[in-house]
Every structure is written in C-alpha cells, then in structure tokens.
Amino acid sequence: MFKDITIGQYIPGSSPLHKMYPALKIILTIAYIVVLFFLHKPLAYAAFFVFTAALILMSGISVKIILKGIRPMLWILIFTALINLFMTQGETVFSIPLWAFSINISREGIVLAATMTIRLLFLIVGASLLTLTTSPLQLTDGIEKLLKPLRPLKVPSYEIAMMMTIAIRFIPTLAEETDKIIKAQTARGADFETGNILRRAKAMVPILVPLFVSAFRRADELATAMEARCYNGGGKRTRMKETRMKKLDAAAIAVFLLCCGVLAVLEYAVKIGLP
Amino acid sequence: MIKTENLVFAYEDSADEVLSNINLNIEKGSFTAVLGHNGSGKSTLAKMFNAILLPSGGKAYVNGIDTSDEKRVFDIRRSAGMVFQNPDNQMVAAVVEDEVAFAPENLGVEPKEIRARVDECLKTVGMTKYAQSAPSKLSGGQKQRVAIASVLAMNPEILILDEPTAMLDPMGRKEVMRTVKRLNKEQGITVVLITHYMDEAAEADRVVVIDDGKIVTDGTPREVFSEVEKIKSLGLDVPQVTELAYKLRALGVNIPRDTITADEAFDALISVLGGEARD
Numbered sequence A: 001m002f003k004d005i006t007i008g009q010y011i012p013g014s015s016p017l018h019k020m021y022p023a024l025k026i027i028l029t030i031a032y033i034v035v036l037f038f039l040h041k042p043l044a045y046a047a048f049f050v051f052t053a054a055l056i057l058m059s060g061i062s063v064k065i066i067l068k069g070i071r072p073m074l075w076i077l078i079f080t081a082l083i084n085l086f087m088t089q090g091e092t093v094f095s096i097p098l099w100a101f102s103i104n105i106s107r108e109g110i111v112l113a114a115t116m117t118i119r120l121l122f123l124i125v126g127a128s129l130l131t132l133t134t135s136p137l138q139l140t141d142g143i144e145k146l147l148k149p150l151r152p153l154k155v156p157s158y159e160i161a162m163m164m165t166i167a168i169r170f171i172p173t174l175a176e177e178t179d180k181i182i183k184a185q186t187a188r189g190a191d192f193e194t195g196n197i198l199r200r201a202k203a204m205v206p207i208l209v210p211l212f213v214s215a216f217r218r219a220d221e222l223a224t225a226m227e228a229r230c231y232n233g234g235g236k237r238t239r240m241k242e243t244r245m246k247k248l249d250a251a252a253i254a255v256f257l258l259c260c261g262v263l264a265v266l267e268y269a270v271k272i273g274l275p
Numbered sequence B: 001m002i003k004t005e006n007l008v009f010a011y012e013d014s015a016d017e018v019l020s021n022i023n024l025n026i027e028k029g030s031f032t033a034v035l036g037h038n039g040s041g042k043s044t045l046a047k048m049f050n051a052i053l054l055p056s057g058g059k060a061y062v063n064g065i066d067t068s069d070e071k072r073v074f075d076i077r078r079s080a081g082m083v084f085q086n087p088d089n090q091m092v093a094a095v096v097e098d099e100v101a102f103a104p105e106n107l108g109v110e111p112k113e114i115r116a117r118v119d120e121c122l123k124t125v126g127m128t129k130y131a132q133s134a135p136s137k138l139s140g141g142q143k144q145r146v147a148i149a150s151v152l153a154m155n156p157e158i159l160i161l162d163e164p165t166a167m168l169d170p171m172g173r174k175e176v177m178r179t180v181k182r183l184n185k186e187q188g189i190t191v192v193l194i195t196h197y198m199d200e201a202a203e204a205d206r207v208v209v210i211d212d213g214k215i216v217t218d219g220t221p222r223e224v225f226s227e228v229e230k231i232k233s234l235g236l237d238v239p240q241v242t243e244l245a246y247k248l249r250a251l252g253v254n255i256p257r258d259t260i261t262a263d264e265a266f267d268a269l270i271s272v273l274g275g276e277a278r279d
Ligand SMILES: Nc1ncnc2c1ncn2[C@@H]1O[C@H](COP(=O)(O)OP(=O)(O)O)[C@@H](O)[C@H]1O
Pocket: B011, B013, B014, B018, B036, B037, B038, B039, B040, B041, B042, B043, B044, B045
C-alpha cells in the first residue's frame, strides 16, 4: 500500500518551465506569491488570471491535474472564506438572525472573503506548478543554491542538500519495509483497522519500533559507506551536473518583470486615470 | 598492496581483542578470499584496510601508506574502495548515475572528468542501460554492480568486498562474481573478497581463514580446502565438490582430495571409471 508513494508530484516534461534553473524557479514562485498579495483590483486579478493560465498552458500540464492539487486544500479555503466573511466588521449588508443574536455580514467581509479565497487559489496553483515541473532532485539543487550565500553565516547548505537527497533516496526503501512489517504483523493477528484512535495508535507501536531500529542501522551503515567513498561534508565537493542559468532563464526574468509592470499599471495607475 | 604487521584491534567499548596479531601481505593484482564464521572479525579486518577503523596496535599499510597517517586518509580510501553487504544501505543517491558520481564528487574531480568516469564505470559493470533508473527499482545483483561502479569511479587499485553476495539470489551472486573476477583479470585490480560461500572462495588465488581474530589457515584454495577436517572444525564448509570428493574417498574411491572444481571432479571420476563413459 505504501509502495506507490511518489514524492512531490513531479510530472516529467520538456516545457520551458521544466527546463528553468531550479533556484530561479523557486525565487520566481515566491515572487509570484508576493505579488499576489499586493493586488486588490478586479482588473489586476483578471490580468493575473490570464498570466497564470498562460503559465499552465506553457507547462503542458493538464488543468485536471492542477485542479486535483486544489482538492486537498478545499477545507482550508472554505474555512478562510467563512472566517473572513463573519469576522470582518463594517457596513452591514444583511444579518442572519440566530436566537437572541444576529450575525452581521458586512460589505468589507464579502470583499475580503472573496479576495482571500482567490489569493489562496492562485497560491496553490503557483506552488503546484513548481512541484509539478521540478523533480525532487532539482528542487534539492535549487534549495542548495539558494542557501549557498548563507554559508558564511554557518548555514550548512551542502549538508542540507545531502540530507534531502538521502531522504528522497530512502523513501521507497522505508515504504517497502513498512509494508513488509505491516504484513508480518497482520499475519500474526495484529489489527490496524478497528477500534478507536487510541487503540489504533497502540497497534502502530509494533510497526514503528522495528522500523526505527532498522532505520538507525541503515543510517549507521550508510554513514560508513559514505565515509569509505571519501565523503567529508562539503567544501571542496564538485558536482557532475552543474546546473547553470541559461538564456531561457534570462527570458523568464524579463517576462516576469514585464508582467509585474502590467499588473502595477492595472493596480495603481488605472485608478488614477479613472474617476 | 596491503600489508599488516602484528595488527591488533579492540573496539573502544570492550577489552576483548577482535583482531589479534594479524600479519598479512596481499600482493598487487591478487584475488584473496577471506573466510571465517560470523563474528570472527572479517568485517573489522576489512575496515582496517581503508582507515574506517585504525589499529589499536601494530600497523596496517595500504599502497605503502600507513593507515594511521591522518593526513592521507583520503588517499587510502581512494585507493582501497569498499563494497558492503547490504546494497540498500550503501546508496546515497536517488538516480544510478548520481550514485556513481558521488565518490569523485567528494574527491573534487572536475565535472567533465566525473561524467567520463561515470559512463566508463557503468559500462564496466554492464549497467549503462540503467544510468537514469532509481536504485530502488533494481534487482539485488544490479544494485551491487552499481555499488561496485560507484567505488570504481575513484580509480582504486584495491577492491574490498565485504560479503557482497550474502543478500543476493543465485543469479545476482553470479553477476557480481563475474564482474569482480573480470575486474581482477582484465584491469589488474587487487581484490579482497570476504564471503561465506565456499564456491566463491574456490575461485580466488588465495584463501585466508580467520577464526576469533587470528589467521588460522592461509594458502591456495586447493591447499586450504583439502584439509576438510580442519575447515569443518572451524565451523566452515568446503565447496560442494570437495565435500563430494571427501565422501567418495571415505568410501575408498580414488579421487584426489584437493578436488575443488566440478570439471576436476568430472575428470577424476571419469578416470576412476576407466574412461568408459568418456564418449
Ligand atoms: N561497532 C562494534 N562495537 C563493538 N564490537 C563490535 C562492533 N562491530 C563488531 N563487533 C564485534 O567484533 C567481533 C567481530 O565482528 P565482525 O568483524 O563484524 O565479524 P564478521 O564480519 O566476521 O562477522 C564480533 O564479536 C562483534 O560482536
């Protein structure tokens, strides 16, 4: 049952989004989200929607898969919308009588709920686009590159990247092992399906204990095997696959800045121009 | 290539000597098998050969370098590559070719040169086709071949293998043994193979048997395995063919006691039968 786990949700492809320098892609995704929180005007959101749609189209990833990414976040979306709707004070549009009280829905509440929901939706789509077009290894590489400038501040960028790589490498191994242990325990009559939460949690102990024991043994052996191949933490390590910025990445930055310009005009300048 | 002088070793947390007074000289280009029952100190000895562990007493030299010389520890580990028993617990990367690149990356080799070495080493072990695969998708034998390639990428003169076939099926064992033998014959790499499969040891030039941290027998497979009683008293077996010859001799059949390969046994039996079955 654990065997089919995939980490992240990477979908291989050869779109410009797939080919971008991973560190830059991470930065632009963060910038995309930051820009999102500067927007208020419907016109600006419309433009933002067009830009996002263009990105999705370019990525070659089907809209269905992107929408699938939204589904697990549905409750958070609804919760955020309701909180904003009910908790924002302002000019009352209508009120819902409730026993002795009444809940007032304000105009500001409606606007805020709508804006927050739209922002969250875009945020999820943006983050999904990153994880859908970047393999875990590229993500690791990107994070390493981004942390590298912090090395003088004693941020262990290589080590963090190494840890992430090893974690990615061991997920299938540990998943397979978990599967085996569960089967072995089930064969001995263990029951993981029935009972209340406490009972089920207790039933997990015979799975977790052997899993941890073996994980520590693996870690110990792996450390020896790494040492035997001259691993010593960092500094002078080289990389076989040096990722570099290419023309495509320069173009991506240019397009991004252009879009920011358009959004700025729609958000601020158009307001000045209109009565 | 590897030389030990009165080597003694005890793990820090215990007073018992795991290795006592080991004197061993392993020749360049040789293929040595190390035998011994569980807990006899084989893995500990192997770790002496690439400075994962350092002697508590005596000396160990690899390629002429004293393993206690801290400054040269990476020279030692580069020249004596080590492959371990469990293929799952020695791989760091999520892609085969990255795994092979790991050691040269650690050594600070130029990216272009790493690429060349990775391609070359994968070819040597016959895993070129799987360069982009995830290790978890490979069979045990394939994983161990990748592990061998990942060590070869350091251009080592010595290959130390600590029970590399213990967790493999017969097919995987054959793949790995064939690869190791080829590296020894064609590239002249010195091989130290720790194993508990006697038929693998029979393929070596030399067999060293250790028991309780001491070398008890040392010689060609023929010499070592012909002493069937001695080997059995050490809790080990002899190759199946030798066992057969031993039992036949006990029944009065005139077959040499140092028969270690199936072909030899066949020829000996044929001549015993007077050559009648030859055609
Ligand atoms: N890390 C360790 N700490 C303490 N004792 C150990 C350690 N590893 C192995 N030993 C002990 O050293 C002896 C030899 O072990 P080992 O070299 O692994 O034998 P082999 O590989 O022949 O089975 C055993 O008695 C074992 O219990």
